[in-house]
Amino acid sequence: MKFGLKGIHALLGSLNHPEKQFPSIHIAGTNGKGSTASIVAAILTAAGYKTGLYTSPHLVHFNERIRINGKPIASRTVSRLASIVRPEVEKRNLTFFEAVTAIAFTYFAESKVDIAVVETGLGGRQDATNVLHPLVSVITTIGKEHTQILGTKIERIAFEKGGIIKMGIPCVTGVNSQKAIQVLRSICKKKKSTLIWISLKDAFIRRSSLDGLVADYLVKGHRLKNVKVSLAGNFQVMNSLLALRAIEVAAQRGKLRITEESIREGLENIQQLSGLQGRLSVICRDPLILIDVAHNPEAVRALCETLRRLLVGKLVIVLGVMTDKDYRQIIFSLQDVAKKVFLVAAKTDRSRRVGDLAAEFRRRGVLVEESGTVAHGVESALQGCDGLPLLITGSHFVVGEALAILRGEKYLTINQ
DSSP: OOOOSHHHHHHHHHTTOGGGSSOEEEEEOSSSHHHHHHHHHHHHHHTTOOEEEEOSSOSSOGGGGEEETTEEOOHHHHHHHHHHHHHHHHHHTOOHHHHHHHHHHHHHHHTTOSEEEEEOSSSSTTSTTTTOOOSEEEEOOOOSOSHHHHOSSHHHHHHHHGGGOOTTOOEEEOOOOHHHHHHHHHHHHHHTOOEEEOOGGGEEEEEEETTEEEEEEEETTEEEEEEEESSOSTTHHHHHHHHHHHHHHHHHHHTOOOOHHHHHHHHHTHHHHHOOOOSSEEEEETTEEEEEOOOSHHHHHHHHHHHHHHOSSOEEEEEOOBTTSOHHHHHHHHTTTEEEEEEEOOSSTTBOOHHHHHHHHHHTTOEEEEEESHHHHHHHHHHHOTTOOEEEESOHHHHHHHHHHHHTOOOOOOOO
16 A cells, blocks of 8 residues: 555646546545545535545445446446556556546546545545545544554544645534544644534434434524435434535535535435445345444444444344454444354455454353354354344445345455
8 A cells, every 4th residue: 555646646647637627525534434425425416416426445346436426437437447547557556546546537527527526545645535626625533543554643643634624625524532623723724724613513313213314404504304314323414414514615615506405305315316335224124134334443333322222132243344443342332232243254355353353252242153254154144143133244345245245246355
């Protein structure tokens, strides 16, 4: 893995700088950035704008990373654009993510999107996406993740995430750590940028279920009542608030017209309009099978809080974790909702050994089975769930591989 913007600048320069040919919204954060990006894209699409969306990693198909109005890029287009960027990528020994970022930006420019919503890959300051000059920057949350790259202190991680803040461009954030907020304020002061902090006080949840939420939102001083949100989990309220405020700022600066009708339609149809998957998604009702890409302690903690609120009793869980995650804290959260856990390792060299996870669960008195592969884990869990809900979680890689198995589709692992 290589960081820095010199390579991506050179690559984009050879392509006539496609990143300068469309307005954008740039989103970073430890958790919630994928959901927030998808919510923004859904509302913009509902408003009638041709909306590009670039996220990572994919779940099942590479094409999921690059979408317009929720539709993945065609494989033939990927092949064509890959052949265009390949000479410069090979000449400069650039990374996979730099190449894909160039493909995405070229595709958006060629397609003449009205706006693109772009999620950072990792961090922010030195991420390949940080060549954009967006209408607004968004930093969802800041927590301890990828510490071997971003550092172990919240202040250092905030500095890296805050690197997406540009001169004079507002930044919307939901960060609640005072140490992190201080860092972001300092960056905004230097960049003469306004920091807009989002509070949960601007929303009220009326109903919550596995099918989504019904909530009231304060938008431009006006309260929108009984808004349906198609994503489950109360934590999606903050993501929705971040998206709404980001769109408000982008609309002011980019002369976009977003109506209440567009907001309601976008929030009610996030998955259809953006292509988002794997956020406490129900993929089968009988038996109940849920998937969620929660992959760090904060995300798993929020997931478990939601499960306790929405489900009666415990679950059967298929779990796999990557080596760079704090698996002990993840297990600490899962132990209270787990009836039995089937432990798996996804098809990537980043997967943590199943034995490490098993030892920790057993130490806490939780029944486990070391299934090994995701395929074996899913099959065993389906046979042994005895009517209990089944949750597949712990990693994008685990969820993606499981989805492919359940759908009978081919699966390709890409570690970035």
